[in-house]
Amino acid sequence: MALPKTLPGFREFYPEAMAVRRFLFNVWRESALAFGFQEYDGPVLEPLELYTRKSGDEIEAQLFSFTDKGGREVALRPEMTPTVCRLVGAKANALKRPIKWFSIAEFYRYERMQKGRGRSFFQFNADIFGEAGPEAEVELIALLVQCLRRFGLSEADVYIRLSDRDLWLLYLEEYGFSPEETADVLSAVDKLEKLGDAAFRGYEEKHGALAPEKREAIQALFGVRGFEALAALVQSLGNERLQARLAQWRQLLDGLEAMGVGSFVEVDLGVVRGLSYYTGFVFEAFDRKGDLRAIAGGGRYNDLVRRYGGPDLPAVGFAIGDMTFQLLLEARGLLPTMVQAADVYAIIGGPAERQKALRVVADLRMAGVRAEYPLRQVGFGKQFKLADQSGARLALIFGEDEVQRGVVKLRDLRSGEEEDVELARAVAAVRERLHGG
Amino acid sequence: MALPKTLPGFREFYPEAMAVRRFLFNVWRESALAFGFQEYDGPVLEPLELYTRKSGDEIEAQLFSFTDKGGREVALRPEMTPTVCRLVGAKANALKRPIKWFSIAEFYRYERMQKGRGRSFFQFNADIFGEAGPEAEVELIALLVQCLRRFGLSEADVYIRLSDRDLWLLYLEEYGFSPEETADVLSAVDKLEKLGDAAFRGYEEKHGALAPEKREAIQALFGVRGFEALAALVQSLGNERLQARLAQWRQLLDGLEAMGVGSFVEVDLGVVRGLSYYTGFVFEAFDRKGDLRAIAGGGRYNDLVRRYGGPDLPAVGFAIGDMTFQLLLEARGLLPTMVQAADVYAIIGGPAERQKALRVVADLRMAGVRAEYPLRQVGFGKQFKLADQSGARLALIFGEDEVQRGVVKLRDLRSGEEEDVELARAVAAVRERLHGG
Numbered sequence: 001m002a003l004p005k006t007l008p009g010f011r012e013f014y015p016e017a018m019a020v021r022r023f024l025f026n027v028w029r030e031s032a033l034a035f036g037f038q039e040y041d042g043p044v045l046e047p048l049e050l051y052t053r054k055s056g057d058e059i060e061a062q063l064f065s066f067t068d069k070g071g072r073e074v075a076l077r078p079e080m081t082p083t084v085c086r087l088v089g090a091k092a093n094a095l096k097r098p099i100k101w102f103s104i105a106e107f108y109r110y111e112r113m114q115k116g117r118g119r120s121f122f123q124f125n126a127d128i129f130g131e132a133g134p135e136a137e138v139e140l141i142a143l144l145v146q147c148l149r150r151f152g153l154s155e156a157d158v159y160i161r162l163s164d165r166d167l168w169l170l171y172l173e174e175y176g177f178s179p180e181e182t183a184d185v186l187s188a189v190d191k192l193e194k195l196g197d198a199a200f201r202g203y204e205e206k207h208g209a210l211a212p213e214k215r216e217a218i219q220a221l222f223g224v225r226g227f228e229a230l231a232a233l234v235q236s237l238g239n240e241r242l243q244a245r246l247a248q249w250r251q252l253l254d255g256l257e258a259m260g261v262g263s264f265v266e267v268d269l270g271v272v273r274g275l276s277y278y279t280g281f282v283f284e285a286f287d288r289k290g291d292l293r294a295i296a297g298g299g300r301y302n303d304l305v306r307r308y309g310g311p312d313l314p315a316v317g318f319a320i321g322d323m324t325f326q327l328l329l330e331a332r333g334l335l336p337t338m339v340q341a342a343d344v345y346a347i348i349g350g351p352a353e354r355q356k357a358l359r360v361v362a363d364l365r366m367a368g369v370r371a372e373y374p375l376r377q378v379g380f381g382k383q384f385k386l387a388d389q390s391g392a393r394l395a396l397i398f399g400e401d402e403v404q405r406g407v408v409k410l411r412d413l414r415s416g417e418e419e420d421v422e423l424a425r426a427v428a429a430v431r432e433r434l435h436g437g
Numbered sequence: 438m439a440l441p442k443t444l445p446g447f448r449e450f451y452p453e454a455m456a457v458r459r460f461l462f463n464v465w466r467e468s469a470l471a472f473g474f475q476e477y478d479g480p481v482l483e484p485l486e487l488y489t490r491k492s493g494d495e496i497e498a499q500l501f502s503f504t505d506k507g508g509r510e511v512a513l514r515p516e517m518t519p520t521v522c523r524l525v526g527a528k529a530n531a532l533k534r535p536i537k538w539f540s541i542a543e544f545y546r547y548e549r550m551q552k553g554r555g556r557s558f559f560q561f562n563a564d565i566f567g568e569a570g571p572e573a574e575v576e577l578i579a580l581l582v583q584c585l586r587r588f589g590l591s592e593a594d595v596y597i598r599l600s601d602r603d604l605w606l607l608y609l610e611e612y613g614f615s616p617e618e619t620a621d622v623l624s625a626v627d628k629l630e631k632l633g634d635a636a637f638r639g640y641e642e643k644h645g646a647l648a649p650e651k652r653e654a655i656q657a658l659f660g661v662r663g664f665e666a667l668a669a670l671v672q673s674l675g676n677e678r679l680q681a682r683l684a685q686w687r688q689l690l691d692g693l694e695a696m697g698v699g700s701f702v703e704v705d706l707g708v709v710r711g712l713s714y715y716t717g718f719v720f721e722a723f724d725r726k727g728d729l730r731a732i733a734g735g736g737r738y739n740d741l742v743r744r745y746g747g748p749d750l751p752a753v754g755f756a757i758g759d760m761t762f763q764l765l766l767e768a769r770g771l772l773p774t775m776v777q778a779a780d781v782y783a784i785i786g787g788p789a790e791r792q793k794a795l796r797v798v799a800d801l802r803m804a805g806v807r808a809e810y811p812l813r814q815v816g817f818g819k820q821f822k823l824a825d826q827s828g829a830r831l832a833l834i835f836g837e838d839e840v841q842r843g844v845v846k847l848r849d850l851r852s853g854e855e856e857d858v859e860l861a862r863a864v865a866a867v868r869e870r871l872h873g874g
């Protein structure tokens with residue numbers, strides 16, 4: 001009677017896969033810590049209302065939601081943003097600003113499966129709360145780049161499309177769009193790359209035909225690539241608020257240059273991001289070859305903490321998903337072979353020597369050394385094979401003759417070099433060899 | 438409009454709490470790696486049948502279960518054992534034996550909340566598959582002790598009650614209990630400590646009154662403390678299979694002595710563990726003061742992989758829960774204060790110096806140094822305060838004068854000592870100071 005299989009879209013992590021997952025998480029964590037971000041986490045299960053409350057979100061249809069045994073409507077978390085807004089909002093006055101937080105957590109969405117997308121996936125989330133200026137974006141985009149570079153990815157592999165919903169709003173206002181219309185224009189722009197002109201169908205059904213000069217204006221901003229082109233377009237309009245926004249752009253780009261990450265960033269107004277809660281700069285990272293989904297995405301969401309019942313707190317954040325990221329590293333040959341080797345293998349003459357050997361193994365492990373030994377007593381030849389398979393650099397040979405003399409033979413399994421070491425000095429001798437002390 | 442709160446029994450991890458969680462997990466992970474265990478993980482959501490299939494399990498009533506959007510009956514995982522049996526069972530022939538695996542994962546049970554028990558909790562699980570002899574128990578119990586000792590817990594704080602369901606079965610057989618009766622006797626014994634004689638009520642309703650000599654026999658084994666007492670009781674019976682089992686006990690206890698963990702272990706036949714899938718040695722760890730729930734528990738479950746459709750594969754494992762464990766460390770004052778301090782803080786003269794400063798900060802971070810700086814330009818005095826608050830050991834002062842001379846002032850914030858360092862050498866100088874190079 002076979003066991004029920006793993007659910008579609010969920011993953012099993014055998015040790016090889018787990019080693020890769022740990023490698024990704026460790027590099028992300030070290031990067032965030034180097035930037036002074038602090039780690040947090042929230043519950044895997046949340047009240048359903050946490051996700052249904054936020055308008056303009058496609059996530060709702062994709063939730064793993066149910067009624068728990070206490071009659072509560074609950075859902076597995078599909079993203080971190082609502083949770084982190086609640087956590088920060090609840091203690092906003094007690095937390096030292098700017099609040100720089102990160103998390104590495106799993107999320108769940110019931111959606112059609114495709115390459116690089118499962119029903120469960122991990123995300124690295126980083127956010128800064130309490131800083132309204134583009135200095136926060138500089139810090140976050142620099143962190144995103146470090147999260148790429150630390151794996152060996154360069155600007156030849158990955159680029160970040162940088163855009164601005166704030167500038168889009170001011171621009172559409174300049175062209176006479178009402179606030180309700182701008183939201184629907186941005187929804188259309190979000191799909192323009194994929195659908196072409198058909199992207200405006202929904203807008204036109206709701207608001208009537210789009211005048212040709214308005215459509216041209218949208219296409220003009222949508223097509224902007226590079227800061228020069230953006231500055232030229234904005235300056236042609238002579239709108240003061242747009243000019244002021246351009247100054248923020250300069251500050252952001254100068255900061256990114258100073259941080260040494262400018263070469264990763266491309267000004268590209270073709271991006272607006274699907275989620276309507278973004279209020280300013282937005283960005284998405286892609287691989288240059290362009291055959292994968294977005295690797296990371298983020299932006300400013302200054303209204304969300306307040307909309308969630310917290311104080312008025314500016315915020316900007318991004319997330320990297322693990323699945324597409326891992327596909328990219330694999331495609332570029334940047335995933336190292338994960339070998340979990342022992343440091344030292346104990347070869348044991350017989351039952352009489354076992355006692356002494358186990359004690360040394362225990363002491364080695366307590367000192368943090370990865371020490372293995374044959375659980376069952378087997379012949380010497382077989383033990384040397386096991387030592388070899390374990391990947392250990394060193395062997396400690398507890399032969400009858402050695403143990404009687406109060407020593408153990410320490411052998412370097414690469415060079416074949418060996419020496420007798422007093423039993424009491426075995427741990428120290430192994431550590432010296434391993435750490436080249 | 439306040440956000441819906443966290444569900445009862447679920448936890449939020451603000452950075453301080455998260456630092457404690459990481460500390461626990463890191464020590465457990467390092468201990469397991471030192472023992473040559475490999476890390477794995479499974480899905481958070483599993484088919485409901487994975488948990489309802491296994492008989493004799495109280496877990497069923499406590500599941501977070503529901504029907505997903507594809508009509509599948511699913512449940513949040515309440516424990517790791519069924520998942521790890523499936524993973525190992527599916528690849529049993531490809532995995533090198535003994536299979537030594539561990540995981541650190543979250544589990545979910547809908548149950549009444551009490552101290553040290555939530556509806557979501559983490560467990561460290563370690564298991565050995567493919568070794569039938571007590572050498573596997575020696576290795577596992579030694580790992581459990583290392584997981585305690587590495588935090589500073591000693592045999593004065595914690596002890597492990599070691600018992601044996603196999604011996605219990607042989608003993609009850611010797612006293613004429615039928616196989617159906619023994620299962621119910623063991624259920625009663627599991628509750629005997631808590632309920633006293635009332636524990637037998639269920640048994641007697643089903644099988645009729647318990648003869649006084651049988652009840653006495655049960656009480657005799659139940660009261661056994663220490664190996665001498667166990668050996669005396671077994672030898673008085675003259676049963677060969679019980680004698681053979683005693684030899685296994687000797688092997689186990691000798692191994693634990695050799696591993697240097699004998700002082701943590703107490704032979705105590707009063708433990709049988711609630712789960713009926715255990716087939717041999719079982720053990721539970723408690724604090725000596727006795728005011729907390731069990732810290733860890735485990736045992737042998739040789740039939741489970743086969744019962745789950747895999748091959749015949751002997752297995753033994755244990756789990757430590759994070760909540761009781763953390764309460765114990767807190768009670769013993771063994772949780773260090775978690776400080777996430779910066780290594781170096783950059784103090785920036787003005788906008789003109791910011792460019793150079795950010796570049797050095799970026800290079801420091803790329804080198805793994807925790808470098809912070811004021812996101813916003815503020816006065817020198819305020820920046821020194823921020824540097825202090827960051828906990829940094831060093832400050833890099835990018836004054837106008839210094840930057841013009843191509844240098845930066847490196848100050849030790851403890852000693853007040855300072856020196857000018859060439860900008861190009863700033864990263865190297867900081868690293869030398871931090872690592873005492």
